[in-house]
Amino acid sequence: MRLKVLGAYGASDATHNLTGYLIDDRIAVDAGTLTSKLTFAQQGRIEAVFLTHAHADHTRDLPHLIHNRFNQNAPPLTIIASIEVMERLTSHVFNNEVWPDFEKLVSPLTGRAAVQYRALSPGKRVTINGVAITAIPVHHLVPAAGAIIEIGSQAIVFTGDTGPTQAIWKRTNKTDGIVAVITEASFPNDFQQVTDESGHLSPQTFAGELKKIDKDVPVYASHRKIPFEKKIESEIRNIRDRRARVLVEKQYTF
Ligand SMILES: [Zn+2]
Numbered sequence: 218m219r220l221k222v223l224g225a226y227g228a229s230d231a232t233h234n235l236t237g238y239l240i241d242d243r244i245a246v247d248a249g250t251l252t253s254k255l256t257f258a259q260q261g262r263i264e265a266v267f268l269t270h271a272h273a274d275h276t277r278d279l280p281h282l283i284h285n286r287f288n289q290n291a292p293p294l295t296i297i298a299s300i301e302v303m304e305r306l307t308s309h310v311f312n313n314e315v316w317p318d319f320e321k322l323v324s325p326l327t328g329r330a331a332v333q334y335r336a337l338s339p340g341k342r343v344t345i346n347g348v349a350i351t352a353i354p355v356h357h358l359v360p361a362a363g364a365i366i367e368i369g370s371q372a373i374v375f376t377g378d379t380g381p382t383q384a385i386w387k388r389t390n391k392t393d394g395i396v397a398v399i400t401e402a403s404f405p406n407d408f409q410q411v412t413d414e415s416g417h418l419s420p421q422t423f424a425g426e427l428k429k430i431d432k433d434v435p436v437y438a439s440h441r442k443i444p445f446e447k448k449i450e451s452e453i454r455n456i457r458d459r460r461a462r463v464l465v466e467k468q469y470t471f
Pocket residue numbers: 227236272274275378440
């Protein structure tokens with residue numbers, strides 16, 4: 218699997234991008250950064266976008282991706298999220314006030330809607346265009362579900378934003394072919410209170426999550442907050458577990 222990390226931060230400026238990943242150029246996970254880093258043609262080749270939760274740093278580029286697809290001769294884009302997350306997206310974003318509900322609009326280029334919504338029941342493995350996706354709830358301030366995404370014989374786990382959690386690790390340990398885990402470390406260790414109160418991980422609680430994972434695969438910390446970037450990176454590197462890694466904005470091949 219090829220994983221393009223378009224954004225690996227929990228904040229944005231000229232050199233740091235919000236959470237957005239692209240697998241094999243066709244399946245996106247989160248949409249903080251998509252349109253801002255992909256050409257119009259590359260956007261047309263995305264088949265599906267999985268949203269971990271409705272926070273703006275994970276959805277910023279989604280309205281613009283959908284709008285571009287409306288103006289492209291491309292198959293419908295499938296927007297995927299857990300049922301609870303989808304309810305928030307449709308009631309608070311695609312509500313014809315913040316942004317149109319493009320599922321109800323016919324594209325003049327294709328004669329059909331540019332998007333279709335697909336709400337997943339937690340824990341249920343579904344296959345979309347040959348890609349198996351399982352949404353599994355995690356612990357954040359708002360309803361949130363990570364995903365295990367399987368293509369062929371390989372799988373990557375994405376938690377999205379989470380504090381200490383359980384269900385997704387149990388499922389990870391039972392899934393064959395896991396090649397990488399992408400989770401988060403938003404604040405450094407001396408900001409543990411704000412980390413816990415905001416439903417995130419610090420390097421020390423990230424290390425606690427590592428102990429729950431049986432697989433011998435790299436486990437990446439994403440979603441660093443800009444002013445603490447270097448501190449978080451050095452604390453992740455000091456974890457006594459060779460699986461602990463810092464996620465950077467580049468393409469990984471597994
Ligand atoms: Zn976030």
